[in-house]
Amino acid sequence: MAEFSLHLNDDQLQIKDWVHQFAKDVIRPNAIEWDEREEFPWPIVQEAAKIGMYGWEFLMNNMSDPTGLTMPVTIEEMFWGDAGIGMAIMGSGLAAAGIAGNGTPAQVAEWVPQCYGDANDVKLGAFCVSEPDAGSDVSSLRTRAVYDEAKDEWVLNGTKAWITNGGIANVHVVVAAVDPALKGRGQASFIIPPNTKGCSQGQKYLKHGIRASHTSEVVLDDVRIPGHCLLGGKEKLDAKLARARDIGKTGEAQPAMKTFESTRPAVGAQALGVARAAYEIALDYAKERTAFGKPIIMNQAIAFKLANMATQIDASRLLIWRASWLGRNGGFTNAEGSMSKYYASETAVRVTEEAIQILGGYGYTREYHVERMHRDAKIHTIFEGTSEIQQLVIARAISGMRIE
Numbered sequence: 001m002a003e004f005s006l007h008l009n010d011d012q013l014q015i016k017d018w019v020h021q022f023a024k025d026v027i028r029p030n031a032i033e034w035d036e037r038e039e040f041p042w043p044i045v046q047e048a049a050k051i052g053m054y055g056w057e058f059l060m061n062n063m064s065d066p067t068g069l070t071m072p073v074t075i076e077e078m079f080w081g082d083a084g085i086g087m088a089i090m091g092s093g094l095a096a097a098g099i100a101g102n103g104t105p106a107q108v109a110e111w112v113p114q115c116y117g118d119a120n121d122v123k124l125g126a127f128c129v130s131e132p133d134a135g136s137d138v139s140s141l142r143t144r145a146v147y148d149e150a151k152d153e154w155v156l157n158g159t160k161a162w163i164t165n166g167g168i169a170n171v172h173v174v175v176a177a178v179d180p181a182l183k184g185r186g187q188a189s190f191i192i193p194p195n196t197k198g199c200s201q202g203q204k205y206l207k208h209g210i211r212a213s214h215t216s217e218v219v220l221d222d223v224r225i226p227g228h229c230l231l232g233g234k235e236k237l238d239a240k241l242a243r244a245r246d247i248g249k250t251g252e253a254q255p256a257m258k259t260f261e262s263t264r265p266a267v268g269a270q271a272l273g274v275a276r277a278a279y280e281i282a283l284d285y286a287k288e289r290t291a292f293g294k295p296i297i298m299n300q301a302i303a304f305k306l307a308n309m310a311t312q313i314d315a316s317r318l319l320i321w322r323a324s325w326l327g328r329n330g331g332f333t334n335a336e337g338s339m340s341k342y343y344a345s346e347t348a349v350r351v352t353e354e355a356i357q358i359l360g361g362y363g364y365t366r367e368y369h370v371e372r373m374h375r376d377a378k379i380h381t382i383f384e385g386t387s388e389i390q391q392l393v394i395a396r397a398i399s400g401m402r403i404e
């Protein structure tokens with residue numbers, strides 16, 4: 001077990017500086033343009049791939065750190081640059097996590113690299129759980145997977161909603177119901193290989209924030225995939241379904257829940273990056289801007305806002321680092337992952353709003369980054385479990401009761 005320490009080691013400091021430099025020199029200067037274009041920023045992701053900042057090796061390096069802190073440190077710096085472009089770079093990681101969480105070692109080796117491609121031919125991955133009628137309630141997915149034993153193929157039908165990289169990804173990881181009567185315990189995860197017939201992009205959503213990140217419906221119309229595309233394999237699924245039918249419940253979390261639980265501190269780190277970026281801009285501005293003959297920070301009304309922002313940002317980071325460390329060293333005991341995501345995302349919304357207030361009229365214009373940061377911050381209270389769902393998870397953990 002790695003020691004928990006607030007001191008980053010040399011490797012972590014090096015990665016932090018490297019990502020920060022890229023965020024400062026490449027991501028931030030391009031943020032306004034790609035937010036306006038509302039398109040996937042291919043040239044920026046390609047640039048990241050060329051220097052090794054996009055790719056499965058980069059992901060594995062981050063994930064293999066025994067302290068668990070490299071991942072949140074990397075993400076904070078990237079999202080400090082810009083959350084939309086940050087999401088475009090990190091979005092494939094959710095598909096990779098879905099494969100790593102549910103697949104066999106052979107499936108991980110085959111499919112995770114295909115979620116990224118290489119520096120000369122960048123590819124994307126998409127993790128498809130949510131549906132038009134099932135977001136928070138992932139146990140009621142309608143997308144069906146039916147096994148065709150004669151051909152050893154699975155046939156998938158349904159519509160997935162709000163999917164990051166949906167339709168433009170090379171590899172789609174889809175969670176579908178195999179036995180709907182068993183709700184969450186009757187679901188499994190599948191790989192949809194590149195160019196599979198029947199898998200297409202539905203509507204592309206126009207969004208409030210993170211507009212450089214592509215979000216779409218994914219339509220599955222009689223999609224046929226080979227039997228080996230079932231993550232974890234048929235034997236394991238059959239055993240799980242049999243157990244669920246026998247005893248009514250397996251006690252195991254459903255696949256989607258497993259993925260989301262382990263990625264929650266990372267989502268907290270995204271929000272933290274946005275919050276810190278807005279705070280730094282507001283602090284600089286408050287020292288420079290004069291009103292009534294003195295810098296506006298000389299007023300407690302402004303200085304105390306900044307004091308609160310700094311405190312809440314540091315508290316977010318401490319919760320995220322604790323959860324990230326626990327995720328690698330023994331696991332969560334009291335919904336610490338949810339706590340970190342909940343607190344950091346709500347902090348990001350508050351801090352970015354206060355930053356706009358501190359910048360006054362300038363803060364409300366698109367020319368200054370804080371306006372975009374405020375829009376970008378909001379998604380973190382919604383995806384990968386809304387704030388209400390995080391509170392539900394925390395409430396159940398601390399009470400040991402099934403709070404509804």
Ligand SMILES: Cc1cc2nc3c(=O)[nH]c(=O)nc-3n(C[C@H](O)[C@H](O)[C@H](O)COP(=O)(O)OP(=O)(O)OC[C@H]3O[C@@H](n4cnc5c(N)ncnc54)[C@H](O)[C@@H]3O)c2cc1C
Nearest residue numbers: 127128129130134135136162163164215383384385386388
């Ligand atoms: C930009 C973006 C990217 C996304 N990327 C992905 C992706 O890559 N893959 C993917 O699978 N999904 C993705 N999502 C979907 C996202 O995870 C869902 O939108 C989210 O889980 C909420 O589900 P919902 O929208 O159906 O809201 P609902 O579940 O309908 O919730 C609506 C409101 O009701 C509240 N609520 C619901 N149930 C309860 C309860 N039991 N107690 C208290 N309050 C409750 C919620 O907190 C929320 O405020 C993305 C969404 C967006 C907007």
